[in-house]
Amino acid sequence: MNPAPAERMGRIYCPDCGLAQTLPPLPAHSVAECGRCGAVLLRRIPGGAGAALALALAAALLLLPANLEPLMVVRFEGAERYNLTATGAWALWNDGYPGLGTLVGLFSVAAPILWLAALLPSLTLVLRGRRLSDGTRSWLGWLFRQSLRLRPWAMTEVYLLGSVVAYTRVRDVAQVEIGFGGWAFLAFALTVLAVDAVLDPRAVWRAIGPGSVAGSETGDVIDCHGCGLMAPLTVEGARCPRCGTALHWRRPDAFNRTAALTAAAFFLYILTNILPILSIVRFGRDEPSTIFAGVRELIQLGLWPLAAIVFVASIAVPLIKLSGLTWFLLAIRRGFTRQVMLRTRLYRFIEGIGRWSNIDVFMISILTALVQFGSLTRVEAKPGAVAFAAVVVLTMLASRSFDARLMWDVVEGSDE
Ligand SMILES: [Zn+2]
Ligand SMILES: [Zn+2]
Incomplete structure:
Protein backbone atom coordinates (compact mmCIF):
# COMPACT_ATOMS: atom_id res chain seq x y z
CA MET A 1 0.00 0.00 0.00
CA ASN A 2 1.37 3.41 -0.91
CA PRO A 3 1.58 5.90 1.95
CA ALA A 4 -0.93 8.71 1.56
CA PRO A 5 0.81 11.79 0.13
CA ALA A 6 1.18 14.99 2.09
CA GLU A 7 -1.89 17.16 1.53
CA ARG A 8 -1.92 20.89 0.92
CA MET A 9 -4.01 22.52 3.63
CA GLY A 10 -3.72 26.20 2.76
CA ARG A 11 -4.63 29.07 5.02
CA ILE A 12 -6.48 28.35 8.23
CA TYR A 13 -7.90 30.49 11.00
CA CYS A 14 -7.41 29.42 14.61
CA PRO A 15 -10.79 29.09 16.35
CA ASP A 16 -9.21 29.71 19.76
CA CYS A 17 -6.88 32.70 19.23
CA GLY A 18 -7.92 34.08 15.83
CA LEU A 19 -4.51 33.85 14.14
CA ALA A 20 -4.71 33.26 10.38
CA GLN A 21 -1.85 30.98 9.36
CA THR A 22 -0.74 29.05 6.30
CA LEU A 23 -0.11 25.40 7.05
CA PRO A 24 2.69 23.43 5.40
CA PRO A 25 1.68 20.27 3.48
CA LEU A 26 0.57 17.80 6.12
CA PRO A 27 1.72 14.14 6.09
CA ALA A 28 -0.75 11.37 6.89
CA HIS A 29 -1.60 10.65 10.55
CA SER A 30 -0.34 14.01 11.72
CA VAL A 31 -1.89 16.83 13.65
CA ALA A 32 -1.60 20.53 12.82
CA GLU A 33 -1.47 22.83 15.83
CA CYS A 34 -1.83 26.58 15.97
CA GLY A 35 1.60 28.23 16.00
CA ARG A 36 0.48 30.67 18.67
CA CYS A 37 -1.90 28.95 21.11
CA GLY A 38 -1.43 25.22 20.40
CA ALA A 39 -5.06 24.57 19.42
CA VAL A 40 -5.51 21.47 17.25
CA LEU A 41 -6.38 22.98 13.87
CA LEU A 42 -6.83 19.70 12.05
CA ARG A 43 -5.96 16.03 12.27
CA ARG A 44 -5.09 14.28 9.05
CA ILE A 45 -6.48 10.73 9.22
CA PRO A 46 -6.53 9.10 5.75
CA PRO A 210 -16.29 25.07 -1.05
CA GLY A 211 -12.79 25.06 0.47
CA SER A 212 -12.54 28.84 0.68
CA VAL A 213 -14.30 32.08 -0.16
CA ALA A 214 -12.65 34.33 -2.77
CA GLY A 215 -10.64 37.07 -1.09
CA SER A 216 -9.69 35.05 2.00
CA GLU A 217 -6.19 34.15 0.77
CA THR A 218 -4.64 37.29 2.20
CA GLY A 219 -5.58 40.18 4.44
CA ASP A 220 -8.15 40.37 7.26
CA VAL A 221 -10.42 37.36 7.49
CA ILE A 222 -13.18 35.93 9.63
CA ASP A 223 -14.11 32.29 10.02
CA CYS A 224 -17.51 30.66 10.15
CA HIS A 225 -18.39 29.63 13.73
CA GLY A 226 -20.29 26.68 12.28
CA CYS A 227 -17.74 25.05 9.99
CA GLY A 228 -14.50 27.08 10.11
CA LEU A 229 -14.72 28.33 6.51
CA MET A 230 -12.56 31.44 6.05
CA ALA A 231 -14.06 34.48 4.43
CA PRO A 232 -12.85 38.05 3.89
CA LEU A 233 -13.89 40.49 6.60
CA THR A 234 -15.99 42.39 4.04
CA VAL A 235 -18.68 39.69 3.89
CA GLU A 236 -19.54 39.93 7.61
CA GLY A 237 -23.26 39.37 8.17
CA ALA A 238 -23.73 37.15 5.11
CA ARG A 239 -24.58 33.44 5.38
CA CYS A 240 -21.80 30.85 5.16
CA PRO A 241 -21.98 29.18 1.72
CA ARG A 242 -21.06 25.84 3.28
CA CYS A 243 -23.18 25.47 6.45
CA GLY A 244 -25.59 28.42 6.43
CA THR A 245 -24.42 30.00 9.72
CA ALA A 246 -24.34 33.82 9.76
CA LEU A 247 -20.71 34.99 9.45
CA HIS A 248 -19.43 37.16 12.30
CA TRP A 249 -16.05 38.52 13.34
ZN1 LIG B 1 -4.44 29.69 18.05
ZN1 LIG C 1 -19.97 27.61 7.83
Missing part, protein backbone atom coordinates in the same frame (compact mmCIF):
# COMPACT_ATOMS: atom_id res chain seq x y z
CA GLY A 47 -9.75 7.08 5.40
CA GLY A 48 -11.06 8.64 8.60
CA ALA A 49 -14.46 9.51 7.16
CA GLY A 50 -14.92 5.94 5.83
CA ALA A 51 -13.96 4.44 9.19
CA ALA A 52 -16.30 6.90 10.92
CA LEU A 53 -19.17 5.82 8.65
CA ALA A 54 -18.54 2.12 9.37
CA LEU A 55 -18.42 2.82 13.12
CA ALA A 56 -21.53 5.02 12.97
CA LEU A 57 -23.40 2.18 11.23
CA ALA A 58 -22.27 -0.21 13.96
CA ALA A 59 -23.44 2.31 16.55
CA ALA A 60 -26.83 2.53 14.84
CA LEU A 61 -27.20 -1.26 15.07
CA LEU A 62 -26.17 -1.29 18.74
CA LEU A 63 -28.64 1.51 19.44
CA LEU A 64 -31.56 -0.95 19.30
CA PRO A 65 -30.51 -3.45 22.01
CA ALA A 66 -28.93 -0.61 24.04
CA ASN A 67 -32.31 1.11 24.22
CA LEU A 68 -34.76 -1.79 24.13
CA GLU A 69 -33.12 -4.41 26.37
CA PRO A 70 -32.78 -4.16 30.19
CA LEU A 71 -29.62 -2.38 31.34
CA MET A 72 -29.76 -3.69 34.91
CA VAL A 73 -31.99 -6.14 36.74
CA VAL A 74 -32.51 -5.64 40.46
CA ARG A 75 -33.94 -8.21 42.90
CA PHE A 76 -35.05 -7.33 46.40
CA GLU A 77 -37.15 -9.41 48.82
CA GLY A 78 -38.60 -11.53 46.01
CA ALA A 79 -39.50 -8.54 43.81
CA GLU A 80 -37.72 -7.81 40.52
CA ARG A 81 -37.25 -4.60 38.52
CA TYR A 82 -35.25 -3.69 35.44
CA ASN A 83 -34.46 -0.43 33.67
CA LEU A 84 -34.17 0.64 30.04
CA THR A 85 -32.27 3.74 28.92
CA ALA A 86 -35.52 5.71 28.77
CA THR A 87 -37.03 4.56 32.08
CA GLY A 88 -34.88 6.96 34.15
CA ALA A 89 -36.36 9.93 32.31
CA TRP A 90 -39.84 8.46 32.66
CA ALA A 91 -39.41 7.80 36.42
CA LEU A 92 -38.31 11.41 37.05
CA TRP A 93 -41.25 12.71 35.03
CA ASN A 94 -43.69 10.60 37.09
CA ASP A 95 -41.98 11.59 40.35
CA GLY A 96 -42.97 15.22 39.82
CA TYR A 97 -39.86 16.38 37.91
CA PRO A 98 -41.04 16.68 34.28
CA GLY A 99 -38.33 19.18 33.33
CA LEU A 100 -35.52 17.04 34.73
CA GLY A 101 -37.04 13.94 33.13
CA THR A 102 -37.14 15.69 29.75
CA LEU A 103 -33.48 16.75 30.04
CA VAL A 104 -32.37 13.24 30.97
CA GLY A 105 -34.42 11.82 28.06
CA LEU A 106 -32.88 14.32 25.64
CA PHE A 107 -29.29 13.65 26.74
CA SER A 108 -29.51 9.86 27.06
CA VAL A 109 -31.92 8.84 24.27
CA ALA A 110 -32.99 11.60 21.86
CA ALA A 111 -29.66 13.38 21.25
CA PRO A 112 -27.66 10.20 20.48
CA ILE A 113 -30.36 9.07 18.01
CA LEU A 114 -30.59 12.50 16.34
CA TRP A 115 -26.80 12.78 16.21
CA LEU A 116 -26.55 9.48 14.34
CA ALA A 117 -29.50 10.41 12.12
CA ALA A 118 -27.62 13.56 11.04
CA LEU A 119 -24.16 11.99 10.83
CA LEU A 120 -24.99 8.83 8.83
CA PRO A 121 -26.48 10.52 5.71
CA SER A 122 -23.81 13.28 5.85
CA LEU A 123 -20.95 10.79 5.74
CA THR A 124 -22.69 8.54 3.18
CA LEU A 125 -23.19 11.43 0.74
CA VAL A 126 -19.66 12.77 1.24
CA LEU A 127 -18.14 9.35 0.61
CA ARG A 128 -20.10 8.67 -2.58
CA GLY A 129 -17.41 10.76 -4.23
CA ARG A 130 -19.67 12.20 -6.93
CA ARG A 131 -19.81 15.91 -7.54
CA LEU A 132 -22.46 17.43 -5.34
CA SER A 133 -25.06 19.77 -6.78
CA ASP A 134 -25.39 23.15 -5.08
CA GLY A 135 -28.74 22.16 -3.57
CA THR A 136 -27.36 18.91 -2.11
CA ARG A 137 -24.29 20.76 -0.88
CA SER A 138 -26.18 23.33 1.14
CA TRP A 139 -28.57 20.73 2.56
CA LEU A 140 -25.65 18.45 3.42
CA GLY A 141 -23.74 21.31 5.07
CA TRP A 142 -26.74 22.10 7.23
CA LEU A 143 -27.14 18.43 8.21
CA PHE A 144 -23.48 17.88 9.09
CA ARG A 145 -23.53 21.09 11.11
CA GLN A 146 -26.47 19.69 13.11
CA SER A 147 -24.52 16.49 13.85
CA LEU A 148 -21.64 18.57 15.25
CA ARG A 149 -24.01 20.69 17.32
CA LEU A 150 -25.76 17.63 18.74
CA ARG A 151 -22.61 15.72 19.66
CA PRO A 152 -21.87 17.42 23.04
CA TRP A 153 -25.49 16.84 24.12
CA ALA A 154 -25.44 13.16 23.15
CA MET A 155 -24.11 12.02 26.52
CA THR A 156 -23.84 8.29 25.93
CA GLU A 157 -20.44 7.87 27.58
CA VAL A 158 -21.46 10.08 30.52
CA TYR A 159 -24.62 8.01 30.98
CA LEU A 160 -22.46 4.89 31.02
CA LEU A 161 -20.42 6.23 33.92
CA GLY A 162 -23.63 7.33 35.68
CA SER A 163 -24.84 3.73 35.32
CA VAL A 164 -21.63 2.41 36.88
CA VAL A 165 -22.10 4.70 39.90
CA ALA A 166 -25.78 3.70 40.15
CA TYR A 167 -24.80 0.02 39.93
CA THR A 168 -22.45 0.27 42.90
CA ARG A 169 -25.03 2.12 44.97
CA VAL A 170 -27.82 -0.36 44.16
CA ARG A 171 -25.52 -3.26 45.02
CA ASP A 172 -25.33 -1.75 48.48
CA VAL A 173 -29.07 -2.31 49.10
CA ALA A 174 -30.15 -5.11 46.72
CA GLN A 175 -29.03 -7.86 44.37
CA VAL A 176 -28.21 -6.45 40.92
CA GLU A 177 -27.24 -7.94 37.57
CA ILE A 178 -26.14 -6.31 34.33
CA GLY A 179 -28.63 -7.12 31.56
CA PHE A 180 -28.05 -7.69 27.85
CA GLY A 181 -28.96 -4.05 27.21
CA GLY A 182 -26.24 -3.00 29.65
CA TRP A 183 -23.54 -4.78 27.64
CA ALA A 184 -25.00 -3.45 24.38
CA PHE A 185 -24.96 0.07 25.86
CA LEU A 186 -21.29 -0.35 26.83
CA ALA A 187 -20.47 -1.41 23.24
CA PHE A 188 -22.57 1.50 21.89
CA ALA A 189 -20.71 4.04 24.07
CA LEU A 190 -17.29 2.69 23.03
CA THR A 191 -18.31 2.81 19.35
CA VAL A 192 -19.43 6.44 19.73
CA LEU A 193 -16.02 7.31 21.24
CA ALA A 194 -14.32 5.50 18.34
CA VAL A 195 -16.26 7.69 15.86
CA ASP A 196 -14.85 10.77 17.63
CA ALA A 197 -11.34 9.34 17.42
CA VAL A 198 -11.34 8.82 13.64
CA LEU A 199 -13.49 11.70 12.43
CA ASP A 200 -11.89 15.04 11.62
CA PRO A 201 -14.81 17.38 10.89
CA ARG A 202 -12.56 19.64 8.81
CA ALA A 203 -11.94 16.80 6.35
CA VAL A 204 -15.70 16.35 5.90
CA TRP A 205 -16.16 20.10 5.45
CA ARG A 206 -13.49 20.14 2.74
CA ALA A 207 -15.32 17.32 0.97
CA ILE A 208 -18.62 19.19 1.17
CA GLY A 209 -16.92 22.38 -0.07
CA ARG A 250 -16.61 37.24 16.88
CA ARG A 251 -19.47 35.22 18.36
CA PRO A 252 -22.34 37.68 18.56
CA ASP A 253 -22.99 38.87 22.09
CA ALA A 254 -20.38 36.40 23.43
CA PHE A 255 -19.41 38.51 26.43
CA ASN A 256 -22.85 39.40 27.77
CA ARG A 257 -24.40 36.02 27.19
CA THR A 258 -21.51 34.19 28.89
CA ALA A 259 -21.63 36.63 31.82
CA ALA A 260 -25.39 36.17 32.35
CA LEU A 261 -25.23 32.37 32.11
CA THR A 262 -22.22 32.22 34.47
CA ALA A 263 -23.91 34.42 37.09
CA ALA A 264 -27.07 32.30 37.04
CA ALA A 265 -25.05 29.08 37.29
CA PHE A 266 -23.03 30.43 40.25
CA PHE A 267 -26.21 31.07 42.21
CA LEU A 268 -27.58 27.59 41.47
CA TYR A 269 -24.21 25.96 42.22
CA ILE A 270 -24.44 27.20 45.81
CA LEU A 271 -27.91 25.66 46.10
CA THR A 272 -26.72 22.30 44.74
CA ASN A 273 -24.21 21.99 47.54
CA ILE A 274 -26.82 22.59 50.22
CA LEU A 275 -29.96 20.88 48.92
CA PRO A 276 -30.33 17.09 48.87
CA ILE A 277 -30.27 15.61 45.37
CA LEU A 278 -31.95 12.34 46.28
CA SER A 279 -33.52 10.58 49.20
CA ILE A 280 -33.39 6.91 50.16
CA VAL A 281 -36.56 5.85 51.98
CA ARG A 282 -35.94 2.69 54.01
CA PHE A 283 -38.81 1.23 56.06
CA GLY A 284 -40.53 4.59 56.01
CA ARG A 285 -37.40 6.44 57.18
CA ASP A 286 -36.32 9.23 54.87
CA GLU A 287 -32.54 9.64 54.36
CA PRO A 288 -31.87 12.70 52.19
CA SER A 289 -28.47 12.74 50.52
CA THR A 290 -26.46 15.62 49.07
CA ILE A 291 -23.82 15.31 46.32
CA PHE A 292 -21.12 15.37 48.97
CA ALA A 293 -22.84 12.66 51.02
CA GLY A 294 -22.90 10.50 47.88
CA VAL A 295 -19.13 10.86 47.54
CA ARG A 296 -18.71 9.97 51.23
CA GLU A 297 -20.84 6.88 50.79
CA LEU A 298 -18.69 5.68 47.89
CA ILE A 299 -15.58 6.17 50.07
CA GLN A 300 -17.19 4.18 52.91
CA LEU A 301 -17.86 1.37 50.43
CA GLY A 302 -14.14 1.42 49.63
CA LEU A 303 -14.77 2.62 46.05
CA TRP A 304 -12.08 5.29 45.97
CA PRO A 305 -11.66 5.70 42.20
CA LEU A 306 -15.41 6.10 41.73
CA ALA A 307 -15.62 8.52 44.67
CA ALA A 308 -12.82 10.57 43.08
CA ILE A 309 -14.59 10.61 39.71
CA VAL A 310 -17.90 11.77 41.22
CA PHE A 311 -16.15 14.39 43.36
CA VAL A 312 -14.26 15.80 40.39
CA ALA A 313 -17.24 15.65 38.01
CA SER A 314 -19.92 16.98 40.35
CA ILE A 315 -18.13 19.34 42.72
CA ALA A 316 -14.74 20.34 41.28
CA VAL A 317 -15.53 20.65 37.56
CA PRO A 318 -18.52 23.03 37.90
CA LEU A 319 -16.46 25.22 40.25
CA ILE A 320 -13.45 25.23 37.89
CA LYS A 321 -15.76 26.11 34.99
CA LEU A 322 -17.44 28.95 36.83
CA SER A 323 -14.20 30.41 38.25
CA GLY A 324 -12.47 30.02 34.89
CA LEU A 325 -15.22 31.77 32.93
CA THR A 326 -15.31 34.58 35.51
CA TRP A 327 -11.53 34.98 35.16
CA PHE A 328 -11.79 35.10 31.33
CA LEU A 329 -14.56 37.70 31.44
CA LEU A 330 -12.68 39.86 33.96
CA ALA A 331 -9.51 39.64 31.85
CA ILE A 332 -11.40 40.91 28.79
CA ARG A 333 -13.18 43.70 30.67
CA ARG A 334 -10.06 44.87 32.52
CA GLY A 335 -7.67 44.37 29.58
CA PHE A 336 -5.42 41.76 31.24
CA THR A 337 -2.85 40.40 28.80
CA ARG A 338 -0.78 38.15 31.06
CA GLN A 339 -1.38 34.38 31.16
CA VAL A 340 -3.49 34.42 28.02
CA MET A 341 -2.00 31.03 27.05
CA LEU A 342 -2.96 29.53 30.39
CA ARG A 343 -6.47 30.97 30.03
CA THR A 344 -6.81 29.56 26.51
CA ARG A 345 -5.70 26.10 27.68
CA LEU A 346 -8.08 26.27 30.63
CA TYR A 347 -10.89 27.26 28.24
CA ARG A 348 -10.24 24.22 26.06
CA PHE A 349 -10.26 22.01 29.17
CA ILE A 350 -13.54 23.51 30.35
CA GLU A 351 -15.16 23.02 26.94
CA GLY A 352 -14.14 19.38 26.84
CA ILE A 353 -14.92 18.33 30.40
CA GLY A 354 -18.21 20.13 31.10
CA ARG A 355 -20.66 17.42 30.09
CA TRP A 356 -19.10 14.89 32.48
CA SER A 357 -20.74 16.71 35.38
CA ASN A 358 -23.98 15.01 34.37
CA ILE A 359 -22.86 11.69 35.89
CA ASP A 360 -24.82 12.38 39.09
CA VAL A 361 -27.95 13.47 37.21
CA PHE A 362 -27.99 10.17 35.31
CA MET A 363 -27.20 8.23 38.48
CA ILE A 364 -30.26 9.77 40.18
CA SER A 365 -32.52 8.98 37.20
CA ILE A 366 -31.37 5.33 37.19
CA LEU A 367 -31.80 4.88 40.95
CA THR A 368 -35.26 6.48 40.82
CA ALA A 369 -36.26 3.96 38.15
CA LEU A 370 -34.66 0.87 39.69
CA VAL A 371 -34.96 1.18 43.44
CA GLN A 372 -38.74 1.17 43.89
CA PHE A 373 -39.68 -1.50 46.38
CA GLY A 374 -42.62 0.19 48.11
CA SER A 375 -42.20 0.91 51.80
CA LEU A 376 -39.10 -1.35 52.10
CA THR A 377 -36.66 0.66 50.02
CA ARG A 378 -37.29 3.46 47.58
CA VAL A 379 -35.17 6.21 45.99
CA GLU A 380 -36.73 9.61 45.28
CA ALA A 381 -35.24 12.56 43.40
CA LYS A 382 -35.02 15.84 45.37
CA PRO A 383 -35.01 19.50 44.23
CA GLY A 384 -31.20 19.67 44.48
CA ALA A 385 -31.08 17.40 41.43
CA VAL A 386 -33.00 19.98 39.37
CA ALA A 387 -30.64 22.76 40.47
CA PHE A 388 -27.65 20.58 39.68
CA ALA A 389 -28.86 19.66 36.18
CA ALA A 390 -29.50 23.37 35.57
CA VAL A 391 -25.90 24.18 36.61
CA VAL A 392 -24.55 21.63 34.14
CA VAL A 393 -26.67 22.94 31.25
CA LEU A 394 -26.01 26.62 32.06
CA THR A 395 -22.24 26.13 32.33
CA MET A 396 -22.20 24.15 29.08
CA LEU A 397 -24.12 26.94 27.34
CA ALA A 398 -21.86 29.57 28.94
CA SER A 399 -18.63 27.98 27.73
CA ARG A 400 -20.11 27.37 24.27
CA SER A 401 -21.23 30.98 23.88
CA PHE A 402 -17.85 32.29 25.06
CA ASP A 403 -15.34 33.35 22.40
CA ALA A 404 -11.73 32.78 23.50
CA ARG A 405 -10.53 35.08 20.72
CA LEU A 406 -11.84 38.07 22.69
CA MET A 407 -8.97 37.41 25.13
CA TRP A 408 -6.43 37.46 22.28
CA ASP A 409 -7.98 40.63 20.85
CA VAL A 410 -7.00 42.33 24.14
CA VAL A 411 -3.41 41.10 23.71
CA GLU A 412 -3.26 42.26 20.08
CA GLY A 413 -4.78 45.61 21.03
CA SER A 414 -2.11 46.19 23.67
CA ASP A 415 0.72 45.42 21.18
CA GLU A 416 -0.28 48.23 18.87
